[in-house]
Amino acid sequence: xxxxxxxxLFLSMQxxxxxxxxxxxxxxxxxxxxxxxxxxxxxxxxxxxxxNGAVKQEGRLMASLDTKARLSTLHITAAxxxxxxxxxxxxxKLTFGTGTRLTxxx
Amino acid sequence: EAQVTQNPRYxxxxxxxxxxxxxxxxxxxxxxxxxxxxxxxxxxxxYYSMNVEVTDKGDVPEGYKVSRKEKRNxxxxxxxxxxxxxxxxxxxxxxxxxxxxxxxxxxxxxx
Numbered sequence: 001x002x003x004x005x006x007x008x009l010f011l012s013m014q015x016x017x018x019x020x021x022x023x024x025x026x027x028x029x030x031x032x033x034x035x036x037x038x039x040x041x042x043x044x045x046x047x048x049x050x051x052n053g054a055v056k057q058e059g060r061l062m063a064s065l066d067t068k069a070r071l072s073t074l075h076i077t078a079a080x081x082x083x084x085x086x087x088x089x090x091x092x093k094l095t096f097g098t099g100t101r102l103t104x105x106x
Numbered sequence: 107e108a109q110v111t112q113n114p115r116y117x118x119x120x121x122x123x124x125x126x127x128x129x130x131x132x133x134x135x136x137x138x139x140x141x142x143x144x145x146x147x148x149x150x151x152x153y154y155s156m157n158v159e160v161t162d163k164g165d166v167p168e169g170y171k172v173s174r175k176e177k178r179n180x181x182x183x184x185x186x187x188x189x190x191x192x193x194x195x196x197x198x199x200x201x202x203x204x205x206x207x208x209x210x211x212x213x214x215x216x217x
Contacts, residue, residue: 033206042196043149045205088149094139094198094206095164098148 003027004097006089012103016078021100023072023089032065032072033090037099043088047074079104108133112197112209119187120217127182127212129197135207137200138180139164140172142193143211149196155180187216 003026013019023032031050035043047056049065049072056063060083062075072089084104090096110131119125129138139154141164151164155174169191171183180199184191192215200206 035206035208042210043198043208045207048205050203090206093151093154094137094200095151096141096149098146 006097021074025070029091031092035088037086110207110209112212116213118215122186129180131199135199135201139198140182141196189216192216
């Protein structure tokens with residue numbers, strides 16, 4: 001059974017700080033997806049990581065993939081309030097975990 | 107514009123009355139999937155389809171049916187809805203290499 005687990009589930013951090021969200025998946029997946037969801041909205045694609053060692057960056061967000069460890073990370077640099085949202089990672093079958101609800105405090 | 111559309115966006119119905127939520131994509135994507143989202147439970151996959159006439163169960167398929175007769179359409183059917191199927195439903199599609207797109211969501215209430 002494909003399982004995707006994220007941690008932490010909830011994250012409250014101050015503006016300007018750095019932090020990392022972790023995504024573990026239980027069986028082999030050759031790609032990993034990251035999405036963002038704002039309250040009351042649908043999911044928006046952030047990153048598609050297609051191979052081992054892939055790293056992608058967009059603004060203050062950087063995602064990486066280690067297929068051997070079955071681990072992906074989403075790193076937030078110098079957080080700003082606009083990044084407050086719920087972040088989901090998903091495997092190639094678009095199976096998702098429970099998400100990480102991120103709150104940035106001024 | 108590349109998009110996934112769902113209809114209806116909001117639906118209030120009664121227990122036992124069959125309903126269909128439609129999902130359509132215009133990106134020629136092979137893969138499509140249905141989810142329900144409930145507070146504190148994340149996104150739970152109901153069914154997915156790898157291509158036309160190829161479907162498989164996700165984590166919570168009970169009480170739902172799907173079909174994939176055409177590549178662009180992937181309807182979700184509730185033969186006899188019950189109150190525990192009250193939820194927010196999302197459809198998604200993705201191609202072989204690119205990212206996935208989500209529909210806007212359908213908020214279903216079963217009384």
